[in-house]
Amino acid sequence: MARYQAGIRTETKILEATRELLAEGGLDAATLKAICDRAGVQAGSFYNIFPTKEQAIMQVARDAIQAVDPDPEHSGTDTLDDLVDAYIRFVTDQSDLARVYLQLAVSGGSDASVARRFLRHHVRRVERFAAAMLRGSEASSPEDSMARAEVLLGALDGLAFRWVLDRSFDFTGHARFAVAQCRR
Amino acid sequence: MARYQAGIRTETKILEATRELLAEGGLDAATLKAICDRAGVQAGSFYNIFPTKEQAIMQVARDAIQAVDPDPEHSGTDTLDDLVDAYIRFVTDQSDLARVYLQLAVSGGSDASVARRFLRHHVRRVERFAAAMLRGSEASSPEDSMARAEVLLGALDGLAFRWVLDRSFDFTGHARFAVAQCRR
DNA sequence: CGGTTTTTTGAGTATACACTCCATTTTGGA
DNA sequence: TCCAAAATGGAGTGTATACTCAAAAAACCG
Numbered sequence A, B: 001m002a003r004y005q006a007g008i009r010t011e012t013k014i015l016e017a018t019r020e021l022l023a024e025g026g027l028d029a030a031t032l033k034a035i036c037d038r039a040g041v042q043a044g045s046f047y048n049i050f051p052t053k054e055q056a057i058m059q060v061a062r063d064a065i066q067a068v069d070p071d072p073e074h075s076g077t078d079t080l081d082d083l084v085d086a087y088i089r090f091v092t093d094q095s096d097l098a099r100v101y102l103q104l105a106v107s108g109g110s111d112a113s114v115a116r117r118f119l120r121h122h123v124r125r126v127e128r129f130a131a132a133m134l135r136g137s138e139a140s141s142p143e144d145s146m147a148r149a150e151v152l153l154g155a156l157d158g159l160a161f162r163w164v165l166d167r168s169f170d171f172t173g174h175a176r177f178a179v180a181q182c183r184r
Numbered sequence C: 001c002g003g004t005t006t007t008t009t010g011a012g013t014a015t016a017c018a019c020t021c022c023a024t025t026t027t028g029g030a
Numbered sequence D: 001t002c003c004a005a006a007a008t009g010g011a012g013t014g015t016a017t018a019c020t021c022a023a024a025a026a027a028c029c030g
Helices: A006-031 A033-039 A043-049 A051-066 A079-093 A095-107 A112-135 A142-165 A173-184 B005-029 B032-039 B043-049 B053-068 B080-094 B093-107 B112-135 B142-165 B171-182
Strands: none
Touching: A006 A051, A033 A051, A033 B053, A043 B032, A043 B093, A051 A079, A051 A095, A051 A112, A079 A095, A079 A142, A079 A173, A079 B142, A095 A112, A095 A142, A095 B093, A095 B142, A112 B142, A142 A173, A142 B043, A142 B080, A142 B093, A142 B112, A142 B142, A142 B171, A173 B142, A173 B171, B005 B032, B005 B043, B005 B053, B005 B093, B032 B043, B032 B053, B043 B093, B053 B093, B080 B093, B080 B112, B080 B142, B080 B171, B093 B112, B093 B142, B112 B142
């Protein structure tokens, strides 16, 4: 753990480098050497702050997961459009974190603890989308709202996934089309 | 390339071993040693047949990709249900290869040629879905059919993705719900 | 059977990886 | 200013990985 200013600066540099590398090339690209090189730091410094490479990566992953959620404090008043817009903004504005989010979610399938974390987060999001649909009379029953929310979020994730493979893909347009279709 | 019967048998054993390992533990589990051990073969024999480990894995992945498409010869006559059913069957029957498919697609971000291969395959699938929608009068125009197909496939991919994280998720039910919603 | 080609073996190589150690330098509070 | 704690540099360790090589065995074909 960093206690002096110098240590905190180093910690920040390491996390930035890790995030960039994860965004660019996924887990495989985030080797210790790559992280240290980009952060301008030696291995010894890294291990003075993080007990393990995994810890640094998980920290970045946590940030990415939290960044998906808009304003978690005001939960219970969002409209469906608020939630979808927030997701679109997350993907387009914080594209690095969005890529980290998607890449870790998939490759985390082998690591049970990562998978559990993503799943828990996903379930919470579905519930939030479903609640917003009920409030906005966009679903007829709680069951209907859950099914719709699951499919809508699936579509958003799938479209984001598509966008990762092809940056010229019009994610925003298709996302809005998906919401419109969901409402019918 | 194998020319004698013994070589062909070895090739088969290696591909089977690779498929099993990918199914059980994903990409990370398919090391050269693990493949050779399970196939009952030495490293030298492996490299007498495959130029590279990647080649063996891509061969298995190609088979999985082709399994998504039902009856490619009769293209132009499939209904939307045919295509969706085939996708559902692929995900549920060849579940672990579906995960490998997703893993390769995302980690392909580092290797541009892999990413292109997956993208090309995805685009073909979208076109096929769109054509089926037009034939079945489930879309009003070519543009509408493409947008619907992109969103529907996005949803299917997203739901498969969800299912990868949680095997108890009712992928089939939600996939059918997504198609029903797409039709409205 | 004899000769040529393919296949197999298994030790060996090179490399990349996460991580350690510790002497040295820097930091920040008393 | 002094000192204990923290941070740093950077060589070094152990290990797992993909892949090679040359000699020996087996397979094919006349």
